[in-house]
Amino acid sequence: MKIPGEVKISDNGFVFNSNSGDSFALNPFGLELIRKLKEGKDFDELKPEILEKYDVDDLTFEKDFYEFYALLKHHQLIIQENQLDFK
Amino acid sequence: MAKQKITLAVTGLNNTDNPGPGVPFIRGIKESEVFDARIIGLVYENLEPGIYMEGLCDRIFQIPYPSGGSDELIERVEYIHQQEKLDVLVPNFDAELFSFMKNEQRLLNKGIHTFLPTLKQFQEREKDKLPEYGKKYGVKVPGSINLGSFNQIKEIEENFDYPVMIKGQFYDAYVAANEEQVKQAFQKLAAKWGLPVIAQEFVKGTEVNVVALGDGKGNTIAAVPMRKQYITDKGKAWGGITLADDKMMELTRSLIQKTKWKGGMELELIKNNAGEYYLIEINPRLPAWVYLAVGAGQNIPEALVKLALGLDVKPMTEYKIGKMFVRYSYDMIVDLEKFAAISINREI
Missing domain, CATH: 3.30.1490 (Dna Ligase; domain 1)
Structure with missing residues (x-):
């Protein structure tokens, strides 16, 4: 999976897809997550970082992550090259 | 370098909720680094807002609707030419284009330059011929x-x-x-x-548009893609944003190259969820949102006037992505004298 180059992420959480013209507002945690995804980190790499930094349990994070991931995919902010790879 | 002085006549000053491209076209020309233009506004109705906008036009003339006969319209333009010595005329309505295209040579003989599509180009893109058009030029179109x-x-x-x-x-x-x-x-x-x-078959997806200019030899002189962000109940863009979309640009360049399109145009496309583009309409003139292209770095009005005058124009390929326009309505306070002058004298 990757975040296409045409998706621009601002420091204030404003996300703009210059291909579709859509724009979105992320909260600080959403911004942190999307930035890590843009760096190329997958779920397994992200999880220990988040669990250590925030007061959240394993299952809750997993559920929230995939919900967020599905939203990014729905809005074409992320491309999942292999349809079976959810990492 | 001193700017070239020209006299430019423009129609489409109806900046209403269904706006014509005249006012944004003039704004583009006023920002030109090449031309110092005297602007002659040509209007059909005496309440077209462009008549009353301060600093927009140097003179205004009312012209007759083309439905009353092409001759009457062209004779009126010739009368205006006697007074103002027009260098370039830019018609902006679909319905008047036919009359001006048919009389292109007659106008040129008087010294009035235009830059319009040919009659063939104009007619083959008409809505009732879209399926044949799609087939001929290899573009997906909805069934109709x-x-x-x-x-x-x-x-x-x-x-x-x-x-x-x-x-x-x-x-x-x-x-x-x-x-x-x-x-x-x-x-x-x-x-x-x-x-x-x-x-026409309904294609589900996002409507996207391109404003473009072809030089009549197959070259795309300018092209800027846009998505409407705010649409009025008449389907008009009240806000829009420029896009980075290589597929759309490629489609535009290919169409202009194959058709050798001459003049301004607007492509209306639907992008479906599979990322395919369906051409739903070609407008044979610049759209009312053409000033977005100027704001994004492509002064299409200036380029069109240059082409009309036979000047060399290099293709513009760069534009700013993510530039937006937001329209607004504004009440001008107008003296009765101006309204009376255009109503009675048909000129100001």
């Missing part, structure tokens, strides 16, 4: 049926699923979810724009 009579409405169900788009041959479109709604739309459109009325 030309409805010449009420009896043909039943053919829609045999060919497409509802909803369908019902379109007038020049303007206006309605979404119809069933036969009853098709009948209502048919009657309205046939009464207003005549026959045929076009029933």
